[in-house]
Amino acid sequence: MSTIPLPAPQPSDHRQAAAGGQADRWTVQAVLDWTTGHLADNGSESPRLDAEILLAQARDCRRIELYTQFDQALTDQQRSVMRDLVKRRAAREPVAYLVGFREFFGIDFALTSDTLIPRPDTETLIVELLDLARQLTAPPAILDLGTGCGCIAITIATQLASAHVSAVDICPAALEVARSNAETHNVADRIAFSAGDLYGPIPPDRKFQFIASNPPYVTTAELDQLAPDIRDHEPRTALDGGADGLDVIRRLVAEAPGHLAPGGSLLCEISPEQADGVGRLVTEQPAFRTPRTVTDLSGQARVIVASID
CATH class of the missing domain: 3.40.50.150 (Vaccinia Virus protein VP39)
Structure with missing residues (x-):
């Protein structure tokens, strides 16, 4: 497992992406798998759930929508946002503060x-x-x-x-x-x-x-x-x-x-x-x-x- 969360794209990434290169490997599925392992290594008690919530935030979608997007590659912007979220979560900042809300009794509350x-x-x-x-x-x-x-x-x-x-x-x-x-x-x-x-x-x-x-x-x-x-x-x-x-x-x-x-x-x-x-x-x-x-x-x-x- 890499020790650097979601590496930033190199200048050649876009050319490689067209041919199925480096950028393409950071699909939704790959990012979820990598993030789950990384957060588990850094003390999260719910690493998969954390990974899904953070990736949904980075992609501006509902968490359930990720399950129909496993093969989709993240954009550079999404990867940048996700890198920051993962870094902060690995430092044990609560997910609810990272995304700015928590569900309670079926209602979302801003935090x-x-x-x-x-x-x-x-x-x-x-x-x-x-x-x-x-x-x-x-x-x-x-x-x-x-x-x-x-x-x-x-x-x-x-x-x-x-x-x-x-x-x-x-x-x-x-x-x-x-x-x-x-x-x-x-x-x-x-x-x-x-x-x-x-x-x-x-x-x-x-x-x-x-x-x-x-x-x-x-x-x-x-x-x-x-x-x-x-x-x-x-x-x-x-x-x-x-x-x-x-x-x-x-x-x-x-x-x-x-x-x-x-x-x-x-x-x-x-x-x-x-x-x-x-x-x-x-x-x-x-x-x-x-x-x-x-x-x-x-x-x-x-x-x-x-x-x-």
Whole structure:
């Protein structure tokens, strides 16, 4: 395997291409195969998927279209773009940042390095919230704390046409991304975005049927042990939950009863190892009933649901 990603064309390449020479060998199939091996050698956990996503970006096509283009040669421009993408991915820059989006709950969300990359784990929270909200007879008011790219707030707004959604983030740059995503998905007029720290921007008398959050819950020690894709590229403030991973969750739980309507619920994403600890935080608050744990598709505790009477 070559050690130089997708070599730049030499002056004679175009003449050789006409005769089936050097340039022709960089077909879609060849580039996918080479890139898959190169990314695997550089630590990617999903090298073939990464290769397909990056090549689709370089060719400005859908990933599925690559399967009908295996014999097509890349243009010089496409090869140049692909070389840059592969170099950055081999340095462990996340694919979602390279292409500028990530799919979540069937929706594409634009991303920047100011926003955490949405993960399938958070879809567990969405499914549970939707199930609870659809049991209500009146349109629910829903608060998303730490909205990031807006994936929770926007997904809820697209799924519940009558919901009144508010979204808060401490990072103004992340809020701009969330607002842009809301406009893209035609729900900007139904989500109130605010900059601030957790409940800070919320008026004391404002009550919600649901408060949802995917807060920072990685311990500071664990953060330094994460894969470089995460540790070196995703926003640390969206990951670092302090010494025990519960710094932000403590505040979420303690202040939630003051912002929940009667019968309302806090839904908080957690690490499976934190289920007992977060459960204790909830039981320390007299306003909450006994908390309930929701498992993800792998059977691990992923969401704590804490409701008041």
